[in-house]
Amino acid sequence: MLLYGAPAAAGGALLAHGSPAAAAVSGAGASPLDYGATGDGIADDTAAVNACLAANRAVDFGGPQYTYLVTGTLLVVQSAAQVVTGSGASVKAGAGVPMMRLKNAAHVVSGIRFAGNNLGTRGVIVEPTAPGSRVEGCTFTAVTGTGIDVQPGAHRTRIAGCLFERCGRGAGIASPFNTTIFVAGADHCKVVDNELRDCDWGVYFRGPDAATGINFYECRGNTIVCASPAPAASQGISNGHGRGGRIADNTVIGFADNSIDCFGCRNMLIVGNSTSGGKDAVFVGDETTNSIVISGNVFSGPQRGVRVLRDNTTPDGRGTLVTGVVVSGNTVSNPTDGGILIQGGGTGEVTGITVADNDLHVGDAGLYGVKIVKADVSRISGNRIFRPRNEAILIRDADLVEVTGNILRDAGRATANGYDAISVNTSNRILVRDNTVYGTARYAVAIPTGNGITVTGTRWRSLGTGGLNVTAPGAVQSDNLAL
Structure with missing residues (x-):
């Protein structure tokens, strides 16, 4: 006999659910069938x-034989x-409405299949009055808008072990509700170990403005796969005004725009991710940005592996500062444009950028390994750059840049004797030291x-024309020699 209104059992049976496998707790609870539901x-x-x-603290929807329209x-x-x-x-949408709404307390929803039926406008909405809620081990299919919408103030929400298919792809659905998981203005949230398939946009963390941001969130261990063909401007993991976020160990595949996008973010850690395709595997910048670490990622076939940009067209364009970005220990393979691009411009400033210990396998596909334009006080150190079509390291309109300890192979392969391994122009106070070129x-x-x-x-070997062509007035040259 079910005890209606009784608290959920502390433990419960483990059940395999969806992909990836997830355990959902099924405690003793009232059944909708006892309130007149048919489940057919x-x-x-x-x-x-x-x-x-309305009548019970614990509700059990039952097994896969039940579908609630x-x-x-x-x-x-x-x-x-x-x-x-x-x-x-299953909960099956029969009209164009949100399917479930959480409010007034920290609730738990687990082990339910939300069948949007190309009608439901959102799967689960976590309202501002429901901080600490959890959605775990659920499946969301063909929800026309966002699968899970975490609203401002719903802090500490956790979304874990869920499967999402074809969510946010309804006709006429506008941004941001074409996002599979949308977390807006809710701090300390976690999106972990989910699988998102056939996406338009994947996961979007968005702060209300540059001053407030969205704080101390985690996006970890998710697999996010774009629809095919990829919708224009689609992104895998988007971060708007993120503060103290951690983007780690995700797999992001096939998006038309950026795989991981950080717009005006600060104190972010982007580590251990794997991406395939996309415009930029990781983008940071536009508005004021600082203290970003991009490390230990593997990027395959993007337009660019990493792009750091100060964009003069954004609302806080004047005086924007992008600084303290560290790009280290990443592997970029077959970029169609180049490996790493650092670019300033306009009235803002890009400064204090470190590009160190990366493996850039440009592989005749892209034009450059590392490119720095209008950026100051930066360091390019210990990178290994292979087979760019043009320059391995290209510096333009920069100041106070150190280029040290890099190993550069087969620059300029697209045009015999046409490009240099390290090319510096219209730049001042540049130190080029202990690089090996062949x-x-x-x-x-x-x-x-x-x-x-x-x-x-x-140190150089087997170059087309010669070792050095340094004609800048007053340039200091020493201990340079052919191997």
Whole structure:
């Protein structure tokens, strides 16, 4: 006999659910069937299910033999925490409405299949009055808008072990509700170990403005796969005004725009991710940005592996500062444009950028390994750059840049004797030290202009024309020799 209104059991049976496998807790709870629901997927069960939810702290939707057709929103809204579980039961949308809404307490929803039926406008909405809620081990399919919408103030929400298919792809659905998981203005949230398939946009963390941001969130261990063909401007993991976020160990595949996008973010850690395709594997910048670490990632076939940009067209364009970005220990393979691009411009400033210990396998596909334009006080150190079509390292309109300890092979392969391994132009106070160059480049180092130029410790072999072409006035050259 079910004890209606009783608290959920502390433990429960483990059940395999969806992909990836996830364990969902199924405690003793009231059944919607006891409130007149049919669970046959034909009769409208909205009123019966809501009556059950209104009367009980624990509700069990049952197993996969039950499908509850709903034409209104299911309300998990008691002032004390409710536990709503299922062992694979389905909630099927029969009208264009949100399918479930959580409010007034920290609720738990687990093990339920939300079948949007190309009608439901959102799967689960976590309202501002429901901080600490959890959605775990659920499946969301063909929801026209966002699968899970975490609203401002719903702090500490956790979304874990869920499967999303074809969510956010309904006709006429506008941004941001074409996003599979949308977290807006809710701090300390976690999106972990989910699988997102056939996406338009994947996961979007968005702060309300540059001053407030969205704080201390985690996006970890998710697999995010774009629809094919990829919708224009689609992104895998988007971060708007993120503060203290951690983007780690995700797999992001096939998006038309950026795989991981950080717009005006600060104190972010982007580590251990794997991406395939996309415009930029990781983008950071536009608005004021600082203290970003991009490390230990593997990027395959992007347009660019990493792009750091100060964009003068954004609202806070004047005086924007992008600084303290570290790009280290990443592997970029077959970029179609180049490996790493650091670019300033306009009235803002890009400064204090470190590009160190990366493996850039440009592989005849892209034009450059590392490119720095209008950026100051930066370091390019210990990178290994292979077979760019043009320059391995290209510096333009920069100041106070150190280029040290890089190994550069086969620059300029697309045009025999046409490009240099390290090319510096219209830049000042550049230190080029202890680099090793071999293969098809025209010159190991070419610096025709600039003040305060030092080139020392260069080693080169098998170059097309010669070792150095450093004609900048007053340039210091020492200990450079052919191997």
